[in-house]
Amino acid sequence: MNQTNHTPIAIIGAGLGGLTLARVLHVHGIKSTIYEAEASEHARTQGGMLDIHEDNGQLALKAADLFEEFLDIIHAGGQATRLLDKEGNILFDESDDGTGGRPEVLRGDLRQILINSLPTDTIQWGHKVKETSSLGDGHHLLTFANGLSVTTDLLVGADGAWSRVRPLVSEAKPVYTGTSFIETYLFDSDNRHKASAEIVGSGALFALAPEKGIVTHRETNGVLHTYVALSKPKDWIEKIDFSDPAKALVNVADEFNDWAPELRALIAEGETAAPRPVHSLPANHKWTRVPGVTLLGDAAHLMAPSGEGANLAMYDGAELGKAIAAHPGDIEAALLVYEKELFTRSASAAIDAEVIFKACYGDNAPESLLEFFKNVEPAN
Numbered sequence: 281m282n283q284t285n286h287t288p289i290a291i292i293g294a295g296l297g298g299l300t301l302a303r304v305l306h307v308h309g310i311k312s313t314i315y316e317a318e319a320s321e322h323a324r325t326q327g328g329m330l331d332i333h334e335d336n337g338q339l340a341l342k343a344a345d346l347f348e349e350f351l352d353i354i355h356a357g358g359q360a361t362r363l364l365d366k367e368g369n370i371l372f373d374e375s376d377d378g379t380g381g382r383p384e385v386l387r388g389d390l391r392q393i394l395i396n397s398l399p400t401d402t403i404q405w406g407h408k409v410k411e412t413s414s415l416g417d418g419h420h421l422l423t424f425a426n427g428l429s430v431t432t433d434l435l436v437g438a439d440g441a442w443s444r445v446r447p448l449v450s451e452a453k454p455v456y457t458g459t460s461f462i463e464t465y466l467f468d469s470d471n472r473h474k475a476s477a478e479i480v481g482s483g484a485l486f487a488l489a490p491e492k493g494i495v496t497h498r499e500t501n502g503v504l505h506t507y508v509a510l511s512k513p514k515d516w517i518e519k520i521d522f523s524d525p526a527k528a529l530v531n532v533a534d535e536f537n538d539w540a541p542e543l544r545a546l547i548a549e550g551e552t553a554a555p556r557p558v559h560s561l562p563a564n565h566k567w568t569r570v571p572g573v574t575l576l577g578d579a580a581h582l583m584a585p586s587g588e589g590a591n592l593a594m595y596d597g598a599e600l601g602k603a604i605a606a607h608p609g610d611i612e613a614a615l616l617v618y619e620k621e622l623f624t625r626s627a628s629a630a631i632d633a634e635v636i637f638k639a640c641y642g643d644n645a646p647e648s649l650l651e652f653f654k655n656v657e658p659a660n
Contacts, residue, residue, distance in 0.1 A: 287313040289604075290422060290432035292445055294318070294403050296387070297577035297593030298438030299394035302402055303344040304601030313401075315422070315430075317408035321395055328505060329358060329484075329497040330390065330590045331382035337591035338381075340598035349393045350385065355500065358384025360483030363646055363653065368479060368487075368540030371650050376483055384483070386499060387590065409444040418572030418611065420448070434604075434611050435573040438597070441559055443579035449567040450575075454559035454582050459509055459641055460517040461558060461585075462532050464525070464550030466504040473504065473549060475542040480504055487543050488646035492535060494546055495640075506546045507556070508532055509641055517555050525553035560584055563630035566623040574615050576600060581626035586633035596622060 289305065291298045294316035305312045318324065332338055332350065341347045359382060363372035395403065408425040412435065415421055420435045437445025441454050469477035479485065480496050487494040491511035499505050510517075510532070522528045533548040561582045574580075577593030600618045607614040639648040 284421070284429045284431060286431045287311075288432065289313065289434045289436065290315060290420075290430060291436045291438055292409055292422075292443075293437070293439035293577075293579075294321075294395070294405075295438060295440065295577065295593065296391060296394065296590050297597040298436070299391065299398070300340050300344055300594040300597030301436060301438065301576065301601050302597075303346065303394055303397050304340075304598050305604060306398060306402070307343075307345050308601065308605035310601075310605060313430075314398075314403045315407040315409065315424070316403055316405050317425075319406045321392070321403075321405070323405075325388065328387045329355065329384045329499055330387050331359065331384050331587055332390075333588075333591045334381035336588075336595035340591075340594035343598040343602060344394070344397070346393055346397055349397075350390070353385045353389040353393065354383040355385055357482035358484075358498070360481055361653070362481050362483070362485045363650055364479070364485065364487040364540075364543070365646050366487065366489045366536075366539045366543070368543055371646060372653050373481075374653075382587075384497075409439070412445055412448055414448065414572075420572055433572060436600070437573070437575040437579040438577055438593070440578045441582045443575065445573065446575060446579050448573050449570045450565065452561050452565050454561055456514045457558045457560055457584055457637075458513075459511050459558045459584075459637075460514070461556035462508040462510070462517070462529075462547075463552070463554045463556050464506050464508065464529060464547065465552050466506070466546065466549060467551060468502050469498075469504045470502045473545060476504060476545045476549070477502065479540075479542045480546075486640065486646070486649060487539070488640055488649060489539075490643050490645050491641055493641055493645065494536070494539075494543055496546055504546065506550065508536075508547050510535055511641060514557055517557060520555065522553050522555055525550065528553040558584055560630070560633075563634065564623075564627050565630075566619075566627075569612075569616065569619065571612060574600070574619060576622075580622060581630060583630040583633040584637035586629075586636040588629050588633060592626070592629055595625075 289312035359376035576596035603614040
């Protein structure tokens with residue numbers, strides 16, 4: 281029989297939120313253990329640009345004492361934003377002068393900073409949660425697919441949309457929003473895909489029409505990272521065979537036959553293809569206090585993509601870490617403080633996310649997003 285170990289604080293998931301929590305706890309001299317399903321930190325790519333916001337993500341990095349390291353990985357020019365219609369006409373074009381409050385970084389670079397900041401034994405790789413159960417009095421038992429198990433005084437679900445921890449506190453399940461993304465890449469674009477590279481520019485491109493869109497970020501080394509959005513029934517995307525990326529992208533590109541060639545090429549010439557159906561939890565998702573367990577990030581407030589997800593996850597982690605440090609020996613007091621604020625900011629962010637998502641892919645796109653851009657602070 282395998283021995284059951286004990287850890288005072290068990291964090292499920294080595295994403296940005298879980299790592300930030302562990303780091304803030306470490307800054308305050310509090311030990312925690314992260315259990316991550318992936319075999320190692322290099323098990324898969326962690327690509328994608330993130331704009332890290334002054335009012336949440338950057339505050340979290342300051343609480344984690346990692347702000348200077350963050351400044352070193354900023355992608356210069358990444359805050360530039362361009363909005364096009366399907367014919368390729370530029371409706372909005374804002375450059376990055378370096379003064380904006382939402383600098384862009386690669387998710388993988390940011391994650392690596394957090395991983396490197398933790399003691400080597402903090403993250404237990406290859407620990408996929410198989411079962412969670414309450415032992416009473418706020419204690420929980422975790423059983424992993426590798427046969428190991430652990431008990432804990434505080435269980436934190438930082439394990440994303442399909443959290444294995446969430447059912448301990450909530451019956452809510454993610455619901456399909458009616459929109460799916462297809463993720464793809466163009467590599468060495470400045471040499472191999474010049475027309476597409478030119479139309480994207482130095483930062484983010486939004487090319488939109490009602491119920492569909494192409495959102496592309498320029499990453500380092502000439503990489504163009506694209507999410508193709510389509511409002512379709514879920515079974516439409518499930519019928520596409522993504523094991524053959526070229527064939528799959530032909531099916532997707534057929535939905536954009538009347539778009540500008542250099543925009544359509546972002547899809548048709550893609551070198552990878554992965555389906556990303558968009559799900560969300562109710563905007564007002566909350567739960568009654570359950571002793572010894574809580575959630576953060578997408579596990580707590582999964583919402584439509586709006587640029588806030590990673591920022592909120594890190595901020596959740598930092599706020600939970602600070603609350604635990606401020607209430608030594610009293611986890612329940614810390615969780616009461618944390619969840620009260622969590623529910624308020626999550627509901628507000630979810631409502632805002634729905635507005636932005638509708639502006640991008642609703643009946644009035646792209647004019648609706650243009651109007652949104654005109655009514656927000658410059659560059660942010």
